[in-house]
Amino acid sequence: MNTNRSVPRRAALAATAAAVGLILTACGTDESTNTAGAAAGTSTTAPAPSEAAQHNKADVAFAQGMIPHHRQAVVMSDMAQSHGASDAVKALAERIKKAQQPEIDAMAGWLRAWGERVPAGMGGMDGMGHGEDDSALPGMMDDEDLNRIGSARGNAFDTMFLIRMIEHHEGAIDMAETEKRQGVHGPAKALADDIITSQTAEITQMREMLKKG
Template identity: 55%
Template structure:
């Protein structure tokens, strides 16, 4: 046997075996790769714009809060009169329902204005109405000081009729303001509140009209 030819064959066999081993090692490295897929990284960055936009508000949102706060305050005062002036329990119950719904909303809107560094209106007067009532029509449905005085002087069935008639008009004004906020506002929570006001006060108007018919 030719020793040279035998050595050549052995070298070729060793080279092939080495190549096979390297291939297996590389394949093993690929299969154990723990780096995350490329598609997992964009998820977090995609959420950032939505979060950043959640606090955006505009002038319509500010006006909505600045006008609805005194509007709600007047409704609360009217409702508090019913405790001692109303002639029926149905009117007293409705007045309590209105008060419980609107006082927390006043606190919520006050918090928005403070967070936005905007002025919070005082009492039952809007930002553009330093006098009594709302002569400039900036807050639809507001009662004048004279009407509030007359309501406070009434009692029994007379109070019930005046209260229901005034509160229907008051609610209709609030609904108009809420609809304007839904159309022109940008702040999500304010638009949600406007939607809740529309639904709640529309239902209360229906109840009050039924009460008036039976009064």
């Protein structure tokens, strides 16, 4: 009868429909995947600027102020080698110079890269004066103070050097703390951290040296 023949036919149609459904589902999945891939491949999102490339006015002020500040410390440290300083003061002065000269070079490099002014070198008699008026910087000495240290010898030089260098370091720490609060340039903020750490330790050492006479 027709009823008996229709059963296999219905089963065949059902199987065919199921197969077609699977094919359509697979095609839909492939299309979705390809579309997502194409979207990802054509993304035009610009990369964020690197941390090293970012800077603001506080970073510029920090570098332009700390360069002459460090230069004065280097000049004072050079004096220790020729003014009858004790071995302990000479060793401290040499360590200060070795630390601060590379920092001067780094900060000058940042300023050039930013298109900013690099402070002029120190001039004046015997190289102890200022290329610019930097006396307002925290802890900086004027020409008279530097000449007074330059005229001292032996124990008198040691005492004057330590007292003035403590004040000088305290000023540098103040400048570094301002950079940490206000700056955005990653390397400058890292340098500020280093200055605070190293110069705080040196202040402690110099105070102990003064106590021992």
